[in-house]
Amino acid sequence: MVCQLLMFFNRVKIDVRSLIIGITVIIVLSIISMFLGFSSVTLSGLLAGDEHSFLVFFQTRVPRTIALILSGASLALAGMIMQMLTRNRFVEPSTAGTVESASLGILVVMIFAPGLDVILKMLVAALFALFGSLIFMFLLRQIPLKSVLIVPLTGIMLGYVIGALTNGIADQEMLLPSLQSYLFGSFSMVVEGKYELLWLSLPLCLVAYLAADRFTVAGFGEDFSSNLGLDYKKVMLFGLVIISMITATVICTVGRIPFIGLVVPNIVSIVMGDNMRRTAPFVMITGAGLVLSCDILGRLMSRSAEIPVGTIMGVLGSVLFIALLLKWRKRLG
DSSP: OOOOOOOOOHTTOOOHHHHHHHHHHHHHHHHHHTTOOSSOOOOOHHHOOOOHHHHIIIIIIIIHHHHHHHHHHHHHHHHHHHHHHTTTTOOOOOTTTTHHHHHHHHHHHHHOOOTHHHHHHHHHHHHHHHHHHHHHHHHHHSSSSOOOTHHHHHHHHHHHHHHHHHHHHHHHOOHHHHHHHHTBBTTOOOOSSSSSSGGGHHHHHHHHHHHOOHHHHHHOOOOHHTTTOOHHHHHHHHHHHHHHHHHHHHHHTTTTOHHHHHHHHHHHHHHOOOOHHHHHHHHHHHHHHHHHHHHHHHHHHHHSSSOOOHHHHHHHHHHHHHHHHHHHHHHOO
16 A cells, blocks of 8 residues: 555655655644643643543544644645636635635525525535636636736735625625624634534545646646647636635635635745646645644734634735745746
8 A cells, every 4th residue: 555655656746755744744733733722731631531621622622623724725725726727826716706705605695594504505605606706717818917917906806896795785784793703714613513514625625636637737728728638618617616615615614714825836836846736735735734823823822812813814925925926026027
C-alpha cells in the first residue's frame, strides 16, 4: 500500500517530504486548537477520565478543530478552481459575487422556510451561489479585460450590488441582525451535531482533485480546450457547481471567511508553480493551516470574548492581497 502511494505521488510529481511537513504542522496546530479555550482541558484530565474534560473535548473542541480544517481546505481549493476557470489570480468566491449570492439564498430561506432542514438550506444557498457565479462569468464575457484587475473589480462590484439587495430585503423583513450574526464567520458556536454538514466538502474536494487536469486545460481558454477535445462549457459548469456547493456548505455552517481562496492559491503558486494536480494538496493544507492559525490567534488575543476567524482573516487577507497585487505588478511591469 505504501509503495503504491509513493508511486502515485511520484507520477503526479508531489513532493512527499513537503507533504509530510505540511501534515505535521496541521497536526500540531490541531492539538493546540483542541487544548486552547476558556474552559480548561488538559491531557492529564482526559487520561484520568474527568467527565467535564471529556465533555468539552469531544463535544466542542474536536468538532471545532475539524470544522476549521475542512473550511480552510475546501475554501482554498474552491478559490484555486475559480482562479483557473477565470484565468485570473485575484478571484475567489468572496470577490466574484458567489458568497453574497449564497447569503441571499440563506435570507430567502429565513423568510419563506425558516424551519428548513440544513441540507436543503445548503442546496438553496448553493443554487443562488451558482446563479451568482454564472452572472459573474457572463459579465466577464461582456467586458473588455484590458487589465487583470478588471476581473476582481467586476466581481467585487457585483458582490456589492447583491449584498446591498440582501441587506435591504433583510432590513425590510427585520432580519438584518439575525442574518449578520449567521454570516459572522465564527467557529465559537460549532459543537457536535452543528458542523457535520462540512464533511460534504471532503468528497467535493476529492472530485475536484480528480478533475484537476480538466480544470488546468480549461484555464488555457475555450479555443485551446476545444482543440484538445475538452467540452469547455461542461467543465466550466462542473467547476462552478463545486465552488458553489463548497461556498454554501461553509456559509451555512460557520458564515463568511474572506480571502482564503484568494491568498492561499497565490502563495502556493509562487512556491510550487501552477500545476493543479501537484499543488492542490498543498493548497488545501495551507488553507487549513491558515484558518487554524487565525482561530488560535483570535482565542489568544481575547480569552474572554474571542475574535472571530472571519474578522482576523479579513484584516490579514486584505494585507496579503495588497502584497500580492504589488508583487504581480512588479512581475508584469
